[in-house]
Amino acid sequence: AQSVTQLGSHVSVSEGALVLLRCNYSSSVPPYLFWYVQYPNQGLQLLLKYTTGATLVKGINGFEAEFKKSETSFHLTKPSAHMSDAAEYFCAVTLNTGNQFYFGTGTSLTVIP
Amino acid sequence: NAGVMQNPRHLVRRRGQEARLRCSPMKGHSHVYWYRQLPEEGLKFMVYLQKENIIDESGMPKERFSAEFPKEGPSILRIQQVVRGDSAAYFCASSRLRASTDTQYFGPGTRLTVL
Numbered sequence: 423a424q425s426v427t428q429l430g431s432h433v434s435v436s437e438g439a440l441v442l443l444r445c446n447y448s449s450s451v452p453p454y455l456f457w458y459v460q461y462p463n464q465g466l467q468l469l470l471k472y473t474t475g476a477t478l479v480k481g482i483n484g485f486e487a488e489f490k491k492s493e494t495s496f497h498l499t500k501p502s503a504h505m506s507d508a509a510e511y512f513c514a515v516t517l518n519t520g521n522q523f524y525f526g527t528g529t530s531l532t533v534i535p
Numbered sequence: 536n537a538g539v540m541q542n543p544r545h546l547v548r549r550r551g552q553e554a555r556l557r558c559s560p561m562k563g564h565s566h567v568y569w570y571r572q573l574p575e576e577g578l579k580f581m582v583y584l585q586k587e588n589i590i591d592e593s594g595m596p597k598e599r600f601s602a603e604f605p606k607e608g609p610s611i612l613r614i615q616q617v618v619r620g621d622s623a624a625y626f627c628a629s630s631r632l633r634a635s636t637d638t639q640y641f642g643p644g645t646r647l648t649v650l
Contacts, residue, residue: 426577428577431575454635458641463643463644464643464644465539465626465628465641465642465643465644466578466626466628466641467641468638468639468640471638512577512578514578516634516635517635519635520635521583521590521591521633521634521635522580522583522591522593522594523568523570523578523580523634523639524580525570525577525578525579526577527575527576527577528576528577
């Protein structure tokens with residue numbers, strides 16, 4: 423079975439500072455990994471995904487994530503936080519043959535002016 | 536191209552009543568997923584449907600919950616005899632192909648409150 427752990431339910435960064443949101447996964451076979459962002463009272467929006475190929479994946483809004491098989495991690499980063507980045511972020515995993523997506527419990531990002 | 540539509544956005548029911556949640560996928564999308572989000576938790580998979588067929592309902596409670604995606608019209612998630620523990624946000628997502636090979640687009644959710 424697959425699962426996702428997001429370390430840190432709340433992260434605060436200053437505007438302009440590095441954003442690092444952590445995600446570790448568990449999967450017995452090569453996973454597909456995703457990061458989603460959720461703004462208040464809205465649905466989830468895909469930021470980026472890793473399926474195969476290059477392990478450093480670039481997404482929208484300046485975010486990127488790196489798939490590290492040896493560490494079973496898929497951490498999300500952004501070099502410089504913007505006020506508009508304040509939101510809830512979810513990491514998710516599935517298999518290429520899977521139907522289910524397994525989501526982490528989310529990390530709430532606060533950006534301090 | 537309109538996004539995934541869900542209605543109602545907010546639904547209040549008393550214990551024992553029925554709740555019907557609707558999801559209209561994006562145009563051209565025949566794959567629909569339903570998720571439940573409890574407060575302070577991530578999304579939990581409930582059911583995956585492809586036009587007129589339930590592909591995977593392993594995340595759906597065995598009783599009181601059902602889902603359908605008819606040939607015409609929206610997908611419906613039905614909760615019979617609601618209880619307070621059903622209070623949650625219910626999201627649907629659609630994709631053109633199976634979501635692991637395509638991008639899921641999420642609706643804004645229906646927030647169900649059971650009094």
